[in-house]
Amino acid sequence: MRALFRKEKMWQRHKLKPRYDVVVIGAGVHGLSIAYYLAKNHEITNVAVLDKVYLGGGNSGRNTAIIRANYMTVEGVHFYSESLKLYEELSKELNFNLLFSQIGHLSLAHTDSAVNGLWRRAEVNKALGVNSRVIWPDEIKRMVPALDTSDRPRYPVKAALYHAPGGVIRHDAVVWGYARGVERHGGEVHPRTEVIAIDVKDHQVTGVRTDKGEVIRADCVVNATSGYCTTVSKMVGVDLPVVTHPLQACVTEPLKPFLDKVVVSANLHVYVYQTDRGELVMGSEIDPYSSYSQGSTLETLESIVAHALELFPGLRHVRVLRQWGGLCDMTPDYSPILGEVDGLKGFVLDVGWGTYGFKAGPVSGKRIAELIATKRTPDIIRPFRLSRFREDRLVSEKGAAAVSH
């Protein structure tokens, strides 16, 4: 009986070793899952994940945790649907309840061109085995009775893309579950350890330096720092096509359960869902200027709330409890940047996650680990290489990821 309540530490406090096989900068879902799959799938366990704040203190602890695979491009759909499948098994894999609720995801269209965009996504999704279809206001109304599907609003709802396997997960649990997994397999997580420099010799990464003056040797260093990825890449002189923008969200007081779908409207720049505890989580697109300040603004709150009320007029008396922001590493094509860079050995990128990267934690971790272990770039992440900007082969997901995260 006592054993049942025995406290278990999810991760330990370690002294930094002078040498690791791999150092991962950034202990969000991406950095942690890389370390986890390095150990689990490839038996590379001499790995340290360093973070300048606490575990999940970046966007992995600030996002609204929507998981979906209904993207627009073939490359994107392949990639995100592998992640969705990994998420479906992840509670079991990590032996940790991640509260993944596949409640279904609705992307609304309020204009003809938006309806066309949904058709295109539905067809690409179906062709690649992802469950998505276009539905009309009568069916939307049955799924979400509280939604105003009348022609009263300025932009009435015309159609929706219904993606049944989409849903939400408990983001902190994902971070903790992976962190515990890393430690159980022999890796180390080091919160409050900031990397301030990366050493390079003869075009080969040789290690990192921390804010406490430690010098750590490692032939492989991974940049998994999302909003800060430019600052880390600059340490080795690698240019990135990234601009850091804040993204905000808010949450209301709890209500009786009335909404069991994630509802997104790109036309109205808003998304809304109800958590298992009854609160409404609402968000929007990025702030309209670049910044490394993650404070929130009244303008964004007003915009989120006004648009949410156009969708759900019945919510006008509901109070907002909290509002917050995170720093998103936006790329020109709304796709990530994954893999090695030309001319510098041992430096691996897992960045460009913008507003949509939480859902991709498992697949990037698994595939970046494979890249590090086998020294070959897996096909599924090859389209996202940094050199695509030089080759003019962008993977444009803006239509499927600007407001839907």
Added chain:
Amino acid sequence: MGFLLECPNCGKRDVYEFRFGGEAHRRPRVNSSSEEWMKYVYMRENVAGVQQEWWFHRLGCHKWFLAIRDTRDNSVMRTFWMGEELV
């Protein structure tokens, strides 16, 4: 975090009156290499610190101007017309 921005024409206004035009960087010459053009089009300094950047007064005089702003706390040091200071 929101802030005020001083349009050189209209004075101090809420940042939401303006459209952000990105960091100011030099346009390559026409005969520059495609590598230089690629950098110009895609690559960004994205500094966590002081940067020079473009703004457009969309709800005001409809003029473009430049600002020097610290991206860490959004404090604005100066705003001015193009040509008044080196880009």
